[in-house]
Amino acid sequence: MQPQQAVQPQASGPIVLLIEDDPLLIKMYKTKFEAEGFRVLTAGDGEIGLKMALEQKIDFIILDVMMPKISGLDVLAKLKQNPKGQAIPVIVLSNLAEQEKAQKALQLGAKEFLVKANLTPSQVVAKVRQYLGK
Amino acid sequence: MKSSAVTSDVTHDLQQPMVAIKGYLSMVLDGSAGEVSDKVKEFLKKAYESNEKMIEMVNTLPSKSEALNPKSETNSKL
Helix, strand or coil, X not given: CCCCCEECCCCCCCEEEEECCCHHHHHHHHHHHHHCCCEEXXXXXXXXXXXXXXXXXXXXXXXXCCCXXXXXXXXXXXXXXXXXXXXXXXXXXXXXXXXXXXXXXXXXXXXXXXXXXHCCHHHHHHHHHHHHCC | CXXXXXXXXXXXXXXXXHHHHHHHHHHHHXXXXXXXXXXXXXXXXXXXXXXXXXXXXXXXXXXHHHHHCCCCCCCCCC
């Protein structure tokens, strides 16, 4: 299966940009978020994700860490340096519970640094709702 | 590449499919995929719990690797 690069949202609701390089996880989170009434944009790597975040109206970003081209933390740094992207809330979703990366993500402006294996898709949706106040 | 980096990569790569298993099983169990019988739920819960144990085991890999190779450069080039 090839990584999903960019998919347009279909319904109404807050727009979540999912930047993640694993096609299976993209499909999983996308399915859950859409079932919960969100619109979902997806990007299969950091470069495309950053471009989409700066060019489109995004309400929330779910950001993976280890990705091709640009890492999640580099995407976060560039996003927060850009006036178009700095206000978008971001949750960093990593496979590894790395203290150093978690601290870096929070310093760069992420709302939270979460470990994928600790959360179900429902719990990730609940986190996003919490920050969006919806 | 340092052994710690190799362990980190291996842990990451093992976690990815386990996260997918956890996520999809949870979605079946929470009804996202439609209604399933109690028997199916019971079996899926066992699969979910086994996967959680696997996740816990994989999470210990970095610390186990560190214990075996404490900051040693002799084992750092794989």
